[in-house]
Amino acid sequence: MDNKIPVQIKPTIKTKYVYEKLRICNNCHRYTILREDNCTFCGKPGLLPLREKAAATVRRTMRNERLAAILITLISIFFGRSFQEMAIGLAGGVILTGCLWFVQHRLLPRAVSREIARMFLHDRQRIADGLIANLDRAVETGKEDKARSYEMLREIAALVHDDTIRSLQIILLQSFVLRKDMELELEPLLQSRFDPDLARYIGELAKIKRELIKDRTFRYILKYEHEIASLERGEDILAGVAGAAVRLKRYVLSYSDFISRYARLLPKERFLRLYRVIATNPNEPWTSLADEVYRIYNEKYQWDADFQQITPRSISL
Amino acid sequence: MITYVCLAILFLFVIAKSIIYWRRNKNSIAPEELDRRLVLQINRDSDNHGQ
Ligand SMILES: [Zn+2]
Numbered sequence: 103m104d105n106k107i108p109v110q111i112k113p114t115i116k117t118k119y120v121y122e123k124l125r126i127c128n129n130c131h132r133y134t135i136l137r138e139d140n141c142t143f144c145g146k147p148g149l150l151p152l153r154e155k156a157a158a159t160v161r162r163t164m165r166n167e168r169l170a171a172i173l174i175t176l177i178s179i180f181f182g183r184s185f186q187e188m189a190i191g192l193a194g195g196v197i198l199t200g201c202l203w204f205v206q207h208r209l210l211p212r213a214v215s216r217e218i219a220r221m222f223l224h225d226r227q228r229i230a231d232g233l234i235a236n237l238d239r240a241v242e243t244g245k246e247d248k249a250r251s252y253e254m255l256r257e258i259a260a261l262v263h264d265d266t267i268r269s270l271q272i273i274l275l276q277s278f279v280l281r282k283d284m285e286l287e288l289e290p291l292l293q294s295r296f297d298p299d300l301a302r303y304i305g306e307l308a309k310i311k312r313e314l315i316k317d318r319t320f321r322y323i324l325k326y327e328h329e330i331a332s333l334e335r336g337e338d339i340l341a342g343v344a345g346a347a348v349r350l351k352r353y354v355l356s357y358s359d360f361i362s363r364y365a366r367l368l369p370k371e372r373f374l375r376l377y378r379v380i381a382t383n384p385n386e387p388w389t390s391l392a393d394e395v396y397r398i399y400n401e402k403y404q405w406d407a408d409f410q411q412i413t414p415r416s417i418s419l
Numbered sequence: 420m421i422t423y424v425c426l427a428i429l430f431l432f433v434i435a436k437s438i439i440y441w442r443r444n445k446n447s448i449a450p451e452e453l454d455r456r457l458v459l460q461i462n463r464d465s466d467n468h469g470q
Contacts, residue, residue: 178425187422194426209440212447
């Protein structure tokens, strides 16, 4: 893994809802989730967000209904036998068409949501085909531009929750030089199976972005602890994750057994943090972790100046 | 006479449309629900493809 490439990864375009990422081509009516200017299928510009497309459809239907109302009004005027009847026809038609317009106008936003739901069902296969084409394109792009390929997979993965896509993302991420300032993610990449590349990625994040390691990741690591330990430098990964867990007292309490297994491998700065959590909270149920921490402290850090500033309220040895 | 028939038809048309819109409005779909439906649909479909 020495031939890692330096890359620039663009940040994700955040939308409030996932479906807002999906767009439809106004020309060939195919769907895409990729942030591209032109349609993948027909190559033409004119990709519309679903809400815009649905709103256009609803507005067209409503306009047709109003045209029908106007047409009926005109017929009623045309067949009026006297000026009075024609006036009644005109007035009645205007009032009723106005009522229709008022109701339509008030209910437009909800009608648009219904239209979007209808599009999901009606275009089910088309949406699936669009996403498969997106995936093919992302894989194809990976031959020339790995960073762009990763960005594309990340866009697809926002909607398609699939271990194969996550694996592809991890493989790409493992070919990059990861930096702290990159927009990286972890929880969306966790899989239901053991993936050595994912374990190595978690190990790297434990060094550069440990704030991404949260409960779901700890549970993943605990589930596959044996498999990870048998990897080359697997213990370093596990120690890194234990080091990430000591940043919060809540994690130390929840994963105390796991941390106690790797406390000895923690670098001094992480061990100091763990020691501080334990020493300043003597009444918490640390189980065997406290014993292990004080044992390591006595063996390695008893005379260390950094540890002298922390005064344990009660040492339970 | 036809004028009044036309107005009656228009009246019924507007009433019928209003009732349809009003009933749809009552069971409207929140954006969260749209998201849930789409994610479920896509991932069920991709599961079937994977099998
Ligand atoms: Zn197109």
